[in-house]
Amino acid sequence: MSNVAVHSMAVPAAREQEAPRSSFARVPSAFKLQFTVPSQMIWVPLSVFLLSWAVAIGIGLWLRHVSGDGPTINTGASQATIWCLAFIAAYSASHTFPFSMALSYSRRVFVLGAFLAFATVSAGFGALFSIAILLERATGGFWAESYTFDIPAVTQNAGVLGAGILAGAVCLWAMMFGFFWSILYRRVSLAMLWIIALGLVALLAVTIMVVAQNQWWPHVGDWLAVQSSYSFAGWVLLLTLVLTAVNYLVIRRAVPTA
Amino acid sequence: MDAAIELIRVSRRYRSATALQDISLRLEKDAIHGLLGRNGAGKTTLMSIATAQDWPTAGEVKILGMRPHENEQVLPKICFVREEQRYVDDALAKHAFNAAAQAFPRWDAELAAQLAREFRVPEKTRIKKMSRGQRSAVGVIIGIASRAEVTFFDEPYMGLDAVARQLFYDRLLEDYAAHPRTIVISSHLIDEIAHLIENVVVIDQGSILLQEPVEQLCDRAVTLVGRADAVAEIAGTREVLQHEAMGRIVRTTVLGALDEAERRALQERDVEVVPVSLQQLIVRLTAREDTLKQTTMDPSQEVAR
Numbered sequence: 001m002s003n004v005a006v007h008s009m010a011v012p013a014a015r016e017q018e019a020p021r022s023s024f025a026r027v028p029s030a031f032k033l034q035f036t037v038p039s040q041m042i043w044v045p046l047s048v049f050l051l052s053w054a055v056a057i058g059i060g061l062w063l064r065h066v067s068g069d070g071p072t073i074n075t076g077a078s079q080a081t082i083w084c085l086a087f088i089a090a091y092s093a094s095h096t097f098p099f100s101m102a103l104s105y106s107r108r109v110f111v112l113g114a115f116l117a118f119a120t121v122s123a124g125f126g127a128l129f130s131i132a133i134l135l136e137r138a139t140g141g142f143w144a145e146s147y148t149f150d151i152p153a154v155t156q157n158a159g160v161l162g163a164g165i166l167a168g169a170v171c172l173w174a175m176m177f178g179f180f181w182s183i184l185y186r187r188v189s190l191a192m193l194w195i196i197a198l199g200l201v202a203l204l205a206v207t208i209m210v211v212a213q214n215q216w217w218p219h220v221g222d223w224l225a226v227q228s229s230y231s232f233a234g235w236v237l238l239l240t241l242v243l244t245a246v247n248y249l250v251i252r253r254a255v256p257t258a
Numbered sequence: 259m260d261a262a263i264e265l266i267r268v269s270r271r272y273r274s275a276t277a278l279q280d281i282s283l284r285l286e287k288d289a290i291h292g293l294l295g296r297n298g299a300g301k302t303t304l305m306s307i308a309t310a311q312d313w314p315t316a317g318e319v320k321i322l323g324m325r326p327h328e329n330e331q332v333l334p335k336i337c338f339v340r341e342e343q344r345y346v347d348d349a350l351a352k353h354a355f356n357a358a359a360q361a362f363p364r365w366d367a368e369l370a371a372q373l374a375r376e377f378r379v380p381e382k383t384r385i386k387k388m389s390r391g392q393r394s395a396v397g398v399i400i401g402i403a404s405r406a407e408v409t410f411f412d413e414p415y416m417g418l419d420a421v422a423r424q425l426f427y428d429r430l431l432e433d434y435a436a437h438p439r440t441i442v443i444s445s446h447l448i449d450e451i452a453h454l455i456e457n458v459v460v461i462d463q464g465s466i467l468l469q470e471p472v473e474q475l476c477d478r479a480v481t482l483v484g485r486a487d488a489v490a491e492i493a494g495t496r497e498v499l500q501h502e503a504m505g506r507i508v509r510t511t512v513l514g515a516l517d518e519a520e521r522r523a524l525q526e527r528d529v530e531v532v533p534v535s536l537q538q539l540i541v542r543l544t545a546r547e548d549t550l551k552q553t554t555m556d557p558s559q560e561v562a563r
Contacts, residue, residue, distance in 0.1 A: 022330075101309075104336045106330050252328075
C-alpha cells in the first residue's frame, strides 16, 4: 500500500481541547510500575524473609540441642530482607528506570512513584517485623530462646510497634541507598563512582576523628541513650527524605542508555 | 501546518565527541517522517533529546509546542522505545504491555493483544530470554498500541524477519490511517520504508544534510543509461552523483530533473532513464557530502595530520 493511498484515507482527528493535567497525575501509574512483576517487589522479599527466619530458627534449635540451656540467642537474620530489598531497589534504578523512560514518565514522577512503592514495601516489612516479634514472644523464641526480631536493642524503648516502625524506616533508607548507588553508576563513570564512594568514607572517617579528638563520644552516648525506636525512626526517615531528594538530583540528568 | 517536533539550534556535545551540531529541524504534525543516516550520524541522540530522555548542550526542543524535559503535560503524548530497550527484570510481554497501558492515555489493549498474536510473541517467555526479533516485536507493539501523538521508532526492525517487518509496516500504516499521528522512524533499510514515509530527514555527522518530502526528493535526481557521449550531452553541467562505465555504455546518476526538451532528446539519442531509488539517492548524497567536506577541509588541518 503506498503512502499516498493511506494518507488520503487519513482523516485528521478533531483535536479536542485538553484541560491541563496535573504534573503528578501519573504518580499512581509510576507506583504500579514498580509492581509490574509481582515477584520482584513482593514474593522474592517475602520468601527471603521467611527462609532467612527459618534458617535462623533451625540454627537456634540446633545450638540449643547441642549446648543445652544457655544465654538467649539473638540472630541478625532480620537484616536479610533489608539487604534483599536494597538490591531490588538498585535493580529498579538499573532496569525499571530505562523502561520508565520508554513509557515517557518524567524523572520526577518516576522517583516519586518509586519512593511510594518502596515506602509501601517497607511498611509491609515493618508490619511483618512486629508480627514476628509477637510470634517469637508467644513461643519463647520457638522454644529455643532464639530471637531474630525480638532484639532488645530495637524493642526495649518503644515496644513491638516502635520496633516495627524503626525496621520499616531502616528498610526504606536501605532501599533508597541501593537506588542511589545504582542511579549514580548510571550517571557517572566508574572512576567517578569510586571517587564519590571513597570521598563519603573519608568524610565519615573525618567526622569520627573530629568526635574522638574533641572527646565528644560521651555526648554521643548520652544522645543515643535518650533515643527511642520512635525517635530513631524519625531521624532515619529524615535522612531518607534527604537521600530521596539527592536521588532526584542524580537521576535528573541520568540517561537511560548509559 | 503545525509542527509536532521543533529543534532550534540544538547541539549535543560529549566530552570527546559532538553528536549533534547546531541542528534546526521542524517536523509537521500527523505525518510519517523518516530519519535516515549512517551509524553514528546522531539519529538516536536526536530522538533521545526530542523525547527528553537526553538533553541538549545548547538550543531548544519543543514537542507539540512545549518543552518536553520533565513536562508531564506533553510526555504522556510521546513514545520512544529504543532499539535495545531494557524492561523490568523478569518481565513477560504482558507485564510490559500492562505497564504501557498505565502510562499511555490512548493505549489500545485489544490492538496490543492482536499484534502480540500476529508477531507470535511468546506469552510465557521472559523478555530478557526472548530472541532479538521477539524483543523488537515487543517494542514495536508498544510503539503502535500506545497511539502516542508523537511516536519514535529507532531501527525497529532489528532481528525481525522479512515477514515480521512487512507485518510491522502494514499494521503501522493501517493504524496510522485510522488514527493519524506523528511518527518518526529511523532506519537503514531505506527502500523498505520508502513507501511509508512522507518526509525524509537525512542526518550525517551530527548535521542535517537534507529535509524534504519524499516525492520532491525522488524528482531531484535521475539515472541515465546509454552511450557515453549521449549521456554526457543530456547530463550537461549537472552534478554527477555516480558514474559507472560498462564498455561503451555508461550509467550516470545526476542531480536535477529533466525538462521537456531533454526528455525528447532521450528518445532521439537512445538514452534510458532509470528512476533513482530513495536508498540510492540518500547513499549518493551522503557520499557527496563527505567528499565535499574532505575537499573543503582547512589546509592547516590537512598539514597537521
